[in-house]
Amino acid sequence: MTESVLRFFLFSDIEGSTPLWERFPIAMRHTLARHDTIFRETALSQEGIVFKTVGDAFCIVFTNAEAALTTAVAVQRALHNEDWGEIGSLRVRIALHGGEVEERDEDYFGMPLNRVSRMRDAGHGGQILVAEALKQQVRSDLVSWRDMGWHRFRGIEEPEHIFQVVATGLPEDFPTLKSESSHPHNLPSETTSFVGRLADSEKIQGLLVEKKVRLVTITGLGGSGKSRLALHCAGELLWHYPEGIWYVDAIPLARSDEFASTLLHSCGLVEDPKKSPLQQLCEHFRTASALLILDGAERFEELADEIAVLLKGTERLQALVTSRNLLYLSMEHEYSLEPLTLQESVVLFTERAQQARQNFSVAQDEEGILGALCQQLEGNPLAVELAAAQVRSHSLDAICEALAQRLTVLASRMRDLHPRHRSLRATIDWSYQTLSATEKQLFLGLSCFTDGFSIGAAQAVCAEICHVSNVLEVLVNLRDKSLLRIRPGEGERYLLQDSLREYGAQLLESEAPTLARQLCLRHAEHFQQQVADHARELRGPGQKEVLLKLESDAANIRSAQEFFLVSGSLEAAARMVVGLWRFWETRGWLREGRARIQRLLERRTEIGDSLLVAELFLTAGRLEWNGEDASLAVHFLEQCVALCRGKENVSAAQLERTARTVLGMIAYSWGDLHNSDTHYEAALKISLNDPHGEAALKMNLGINALSRGEFPRALPLFDEALVIRQAIGDGVREAQVWNCIGAGAAGLGDLERAKEAFTRSLALYESRRDPIHAAHARINLGDIAVRKGKLQEAQRTYKIALKTLRETEDWRGIIACLLGQAQAALRTEKPDIALPLLRETLALSQRNGYRESLVATLDLVAWLSFQRKHPHRAFEALDVSDTLRKTYGLTRLEFQEQLVGELREMLSNEVPALLSVAETEFFPAKVMGWLSEN
Numbered sequence: 001m002t003e004s005v006l007r008f009f010l011f012s013d014i015e016g017s018t019p020l021w022e023r024f025p026i027a028m029r030h031t032l033a034r035h036d037t038i039f040r041e042t043a044l045s046q047e048g049i050v051f052k053t054v055g056d057a058f059c060i061v062f063t064n065a066e067a068a069l070t071t072a073v074a075v076q077r078a079l080h081n082e083d084w085g086e087i088g089s090l091r092v093r094i095a096l097h098g099g100e101v102e103e104r105d106e107d108y109f110g111m112p113l114n115r116v117s118r119m120r121d122a123g124h125g126g127q128i129l130v131a132e133a134l135k136q137q138v139r140s141d142l143v144s145w146r147d148m149g150w151h152r153f154r155g156i157e158e159p160e161h162i163f164q165v166v167a168t169g170l171p172e173d174f175p176t177l178k179s180e181s182s183h184p185h186n187l188p189s190e191t192t193s194f195v196g197r198l199a200d201s202e203k204i205q206g207l208l209v210e211k212k213v214r215l216v217t218i219t220g221l222g223g224s225g226k227s228r229l230a231l232h233c234a235g236e237l238l239w240h241y242p243e244g245i246w247y248v249d250a251i252p253l254a255r256s257d258e259f260a261s262t263l264l265h266s267c268g269l270v271e272d273p274k275k276s277p278l279q280q281l282c283e284h285f286r287t288a289s290a291l292l293i294l295d296g297a298e299r300f301e302e303l304a305d306e307i308a309v310l311l312k313g314t315e316r317l318q319a320l321v322t323s324r325n326l327l328y329l330s331m332e333h334e335y336s337l338e339p340l341t342l343q344e345s346v347v348l349f350t351e352r353a354q355q356a357r358q359n360f361s362v363a364q365d366e367e368g369i370l371g372a373l374c375q376q377l378e379g380n381p382l383a384v385e386l387a388a389a390q391v392r393s394h395s396l397d398a399i400c401e402a403l404a405q406r407l408t409v410l411a412s413r414m415r416d417l418h419p420r421h422r423s424l425r426a427t428i429d430w431s432y433q434t435l436s437a438t439e440k441q442l443f444l445g446l447s448c449f450t451d452g453f454s455i456g457a458a459q460a461v462c463a464e465i466c467h468v469s470n471v472l473e474v475l476v477n478l479r480d481k482s483l484l485r486i487r488p489g490e491g492e493r494y495l496l497q498d499s500l501r502e503y504g505a506q507l508l509e510s511e512a513p514t515l516a517r518q519l520c521l522r523h524a525e526h527f528q529q530q531v532a533d534h535a536r537e538l539r540g541p542g543q544k545e546v547l548l549k550l551e552s553d554a555a556n557i558r559s560a561q562e563f564f565l566v567s568g569s570l571e572a573a574a575r576m577v578v579g580l581w582r583f584w585e586t587r588g589w590l591r592e593g594r595a596r597i598q599r600l601l602e603r604r605t606e607i608g609d610s611l612l613v614a615e616l617f618l619t620a621g622r623l624e625w626n627g628e629d630a631s632l633a634v635h636f637l638e639q640c641v642a643l644c645r646g647k648e649n650v651s652a653a654q655l656e657r658t659a660r661t662v663l664g665m666i667a668y669s670w671g672d673l674h675n676s677d678t679h680y681e682a683a684l685k686i687s688l689n690d691p692h693g694e695a696a697l698k699m700n701l702g703i704n705a706l707s708r709g710e711f712p713r714a715l716p717l718f719d720e721a722l723v724i725r726q727a728i729g730d731g732v733r734e735a736q737v738w739n740c741i742g743a744g745a746a747g748l749g750d751l752e753r754a755k756e757a758f759t760r761s762l763a764l765y766e767s768r769r770d771p772i773h774a775a776h777a778r779i780n781l782g783d784i785a786v787r788k789g790k791l792q793e794a795q796r797t798y799k800i801a802l803k804t805l806r807e808t809e810d811w812r813g814i815i816a817c818l819l820g821q822a823q824a825a826l827r828t829e830k831p832d833i834a835l836p837l838l839r840e841t842l843a844l845s846q847r848n849g850y851r852e853s854l855v856a857t858l859d860l861v862a863w864l865s866f867q868r869k870h871p872h873r874a875f876e877a878l879d880v881s882d883t884l885r886k887t888y889g890l891t892r893l894e895f896q897e898q899l900v901g902e903l904r905e906m907l908s909n910e911v912p913a914l915l916s917v918a919e920t921e922f923f924p925a926k927v928m929g930w931l932s933e934n
Contacts, residue, residue: 007108008068008098008134010048011116012039012075013057015091015125018202019210024087031087032056038078046071051106055198061108065137068096072128073143073167080126080170091125098134105361115160118153121236124174128165135163143167151177178239185245186266187234187293194232195351196344196381197225204233204335208291208318209240213333214311217297217321220337222499223382226322227295229337233320234293243288249295251498252451252555254562256300261591263292270588270772270808277591278306282313283809289316296498297323304329339379346374348381352388356480366396373400382499386431389481393434428503431483441466442474443483444512447504448519451555452493460526465518493552524560524569528576531557535579538586543731544768550583561596570607574600574616581619586732586770593623614643614655621659625666637663650688657686657693664700673704680704695724699737706740709891711747718744735764735773742780746787747893755784775801776813782820787895791824798824815841815853822860831867838864855881859896862903875907 014020014035021028035056043050043060046067052059062068072094084090097119101110115131123129135145146164153160166172194201207213218226234245246266253259260277272280292310297303304327307319311331321327326334340348349370353360362370373396377383390399435443445462446453453461459471468474475494478484485495496504508516530553537546550557557576564573577596584593597620604613617640625633637659644656664679684697702717718741725734742757762777778801785794798817805813818841825833838860845854858881865873878900885891892900 003102004100004110005103006063006099007101007103007112008062008065008096008137009108009112009116010043010060010062010068010072010094010096011057011120012060012092012094013055013120015093017056018206020087027086031084031090034082035079035090035092038075038082042071042074042078045074051108065096065098065134066139066142068098068134069130069138069142069165072096073165073170076126076128077167077169093120093123093125093127093129095119095123095129095131096134097131098137114156115153118156119160119162122151122153122162122177122239124178126171127174128167128170129177130163130165132161132163146172148177176239183238183241183244184268185234185238185247187231187245187247193351194228195348196340197229197232200229200335200337201233201236204229204320205237207333207335208233208237208320213318213331215307215319215321215327215329215332216335217323217327217332218335218337219323219326221380222324222502223380223497224337224339225381226337228381230293230295230320230322234291237291241289241291243285243290245291245293247293247295249451250299250303251296252558253299254450254555254558256302256306257595258558258592259294259300259303259306261589265587265589268771271590272809273590278309278313281310284807285310285314285317287315290318292317292319294319294321297321297327298325303327340381340384341379342371342374345377345379345384346370348384349374349388352385353391356389357391360391362396369396369400373403376400376403382497383428386428386481386483389483390431390434392480428500431481432503432507435478435481435483438466438468439474439477442468442471443478444504444508444515445519446478446484446494446496447501447508448516448523449496449501449556450559452495452552453556454493454552457526457553457556458494461519461522465515465522520563523556524563524572527553527557527560528564528572531576531579535582538582543729547583547586547768550580551587565599568606570600570603571609571612574607574612578612578615578619581622584623586768590623594620597623610643611647611649611651611655614640614652617643618655618659618662621662625662625669630666630669634663634666637666653686653688654690654693657683657688657690660686661693661696661700668700668704668707673707676704677701691724691728692730695721695728695733695737698724699733699740702740702744706743706747709747709893711744715741715744715748731764732768732770735761735768735770735777738764739773739777739780742784746780746784749895751784751788755781758784771804772808772810772813775804775810776816779813779816779820782817782824786820786824786827789827791828794824795821811844812850812853815844815850818844819853819856819860822864826860826863826867829867831864834860834864851884855884858884859892859900862900866903866906871907874903878904878907 017028020031024031036053036058039058039060040050042048043058046062047064048060048062048067048071050058050060060068060071062071076092076094079090079092082090095116097112097116099110099112101108101112112131112133119129119131129148130145144166146166148162148164150159150161162177164172164174204216204218207216218230220226231247234247238245244267246263248259248263248266250259253262260281261271264271264277264280267281267284269280269284271277275283292307294303294307297307307321307327308329308331311317311319326332350360350362373387374384377387387399387403394402432440432443442458442462445466445468446458448461449457455472455475458475462468463471475484479486479494483496483500485497486493505516508519531550534546534550537543557580561573561576564570564576577593577600581593584590597616600607600616601620604616607613607616617636621633621636621640624630624636640659641656641663644652644659647653660679660683664676664683667673667676667679680697680701683693698717699721702714702721705711705714705717718737722734722737722741725737738757738761742754742761745751745754745757758777758780762774762781765771765774765777778797782794782797782801785791785797798820802814802817802821805817818837822834822837822841825831825837838857841853841857842861844850845857858877862874862877862881865871865877
């Protein structure tokens, strides 16, 4: 067994070496020779050993941390002071790390190697980066340090604390480190090393960064490494895209129209019911420097149209796409992937074989056999990896011979296949034939999963049908043979690569069609049951975990719904939709939910259960009432009430009560408090043992009371609702109650209770990844801080909320933040700060037809005018605000009326200007003129 040793490592490479070789091919030969001499001689002087070079990159090992640091500083000084002639300068990035490693075959293995490599790639030419683990091993007087903070790197779970070396004679200022911590993304983790394709990676990066190509499509056969290459390029380019790199895998999508919504959610955006996802994305990325990765675009031809809309609707967004064929867009630049070279295939095979069998090595007399084997695999990375996995139980000679026979047979049977595709198919086929009967059965069974799957799902769907008694053991065996992968970042979830899934599905359909249908049915029934189970938990204490589970299984759930729809099992499809509405609502996936409900409603006459149809109408109403046309939601909900009214059935009563509750909420949103109360009270009269419904109705009646300023009536209703929500463990709705309690307490002037309630609401929203509602809770906290005179605290709170709200174009929230900031500025008599804020709130209020914010803005314009020595304007603004409040039926809170009263008293000597009705109506335009003055 290999023993661990303590070692310290220096990794380096030349920044931008490829363009230097392109521009100065002759000069670079001499430059690189001098570069190598400096490194080797300096390292040797400190007893360092160069144990590996890759191109211009050096890997040096030391037994002493100070020696590593001394070498790094000496090398950078020498490089910095050297005359590089026509090249100008040679910028080399260096990183240092250390720790326990294994030494084997003149190479080193362990955590410090992975981390020092990522640190080097995150740095910039001329920079020396040091991990805290090595920094602690050296004297502080050798150099000084600049703390660069904690940084995360792809494929490495724990962050790294990094320091920059500051030394005399070396540059000190560099751009931000190129780590995951500095730029947003949703790239999946890399679980294996990137072997080969380095030249391809550099060329693709050059197309995106240097040539600014808007669309690069990597084309190639299945298993050629398109996805792996795209993800590697993305990881290398994180630093170049301040607004992020966003990855979408097309394989799990059920339909092409799910692409835009998936990308929207990946970027952390919330759906705007008044805009399509593509419109939102175009607005979000209008001028953003961002990169879109679309993997597997061949799945739907229509994806090309969506990419075209995105790129034409933005200025700098770029797309890197993988596909088995071109998208045929005018802006497209194809990068056709060639096979791995023989040498790259040998390196890949060796590395993957060592993962499969730790003591694997190639004897001198076996090098020819390995070369012949890799030639047969024709440079297909997936074929190489599958063959390498066989070293656990076969010699190189046996693998080579078996593949030669398989290729001959396959070539005679499938002459229409591309030769390299025959090599992949043959490798998969041979790998499959080496499996035991049980392993074959499970491998074929797993092809029914659309995306990743858990051990439990594999057990539930495949165990009985495929006659597998120990599913976990067989899954491990398939993973050991590279036929399965652990899905990165999702715990014990497995993934069947697309080419392998296709192979399994085709073989299953041709050899055992009955078994294929049984598996599809079992798969659909399993996820139908999962949705039913999770639907009950979505309102309980396990809500957060359930949301994550449903999101992980989203592709399989879509597949199950499609199976039921196509097979005519409409009731099963309907029950899944009904069970998913709260998930879609919480995650903001409203368009997906609406589309699936609509398909079922179009075929509702085929559904025999009238109450299930009523529940579909209810679900449709729930998802539509925040949409562009709320009257459509009313139509759906009234259909639900009509189907349930008069039926002596608990389920029907529950549906009717819920529909009436949502109708009351819609009436409230329209400002019709009388009808809202009518719906709520009718719902309460329906006697049911339903704490959820009772809590919702009490809270909603309390909100109506708040709107009338009836705070003493509202608070007891909220307190009753809170007790119910806490007993149930419904965190999202508990947060809503706390928000209402805060508003009621603030209305009564109990600011401490209000602050405590809003703080609790914020914590609950943040714990459930609900940024929009969390931002509104912050607005409330900002308002309380203003009323308590803590104006700096208020401004900080508004600023945090405003960032989220601007990203999601939540106009009401944006206006509330701006009004709060303006009020805080006016309280400190800073009218010049308040001026642009009020100008924007007035414009937004007029554009969106928001009456409440319009009159609130006029109140603050009065204060602004008074502070800017325009008392006539102040009086006029207050007068119009009062008139409009009476017209709209709006009142001020007590503290607001008190402030306005103080202003009126100071303006008591002013003579009011008499305005006609028409002048009052057009007064906001006059105010905009005031606010536009310098």
